[in-house]
Amino acid sequence: MTTLADAHPIAPRRELAALVHAESTEVIDDVREVCLQRRENVVIEGTLQWGPLGDFLMAQLSEHDYTDVRIVDVEVPASIAHEQAVRCWWEGRLRGISGRDRMGVRFTPPAAIARLYEKGSVSRCAAHARAAFESSLAAAITQVTLIHIDRRLGAEPLVSRRVDGKLVEGR
Structure with missing residues (x-):
């Protein structure tokens, strides 16, 4: 298992979420379709x-x-998006290390955020x-x-x- 500089392993469930992103997207698309067929009230979260x-x-x-x-x-602003992503990930990581949350939090690479702001503020x-x-x-x-x-x-x-x-x- 890969260990980070803080001497703790990567939380496999969420820190590595990007590795299963395509599969999870397909699953949520299927679930959304079922909900829409039932005419349920839905919240569709996405960027x-x-x-x-x-x-x-x-x-x-x-x-x-x-x-x-x-x-x-x-x-x-992009700077706040970067700060929030790092803070969310780090706080989730600390909860995982302390045993309060074994799932961890998804890590969002800075380049992924920067791509969202390529055309301005x-x-x-x-x-x-x-x-x-x-x-x-x-x-x-x-x-x-x-x-x-x-x-x-x-x-x-x-x-x-x-x-x-x-x-x-x-x-």
């Missing part, structure tokens, strides 16, 4: 770092006759969330709400809403 995912999800929700969809985009995830909200696929859903929370500015969340195809902007 929307892959552009087409927003359209795919909007199409899937529309296909299953969902009428009220909310997209939440929380933005932080706002992540590409925000652009993808906005694109999903504005897409023709979202227009087929009775009400789609985009809640943009910018933790860089300390401002109130910006809420954009599309009701019956008409865009209503506001705070």
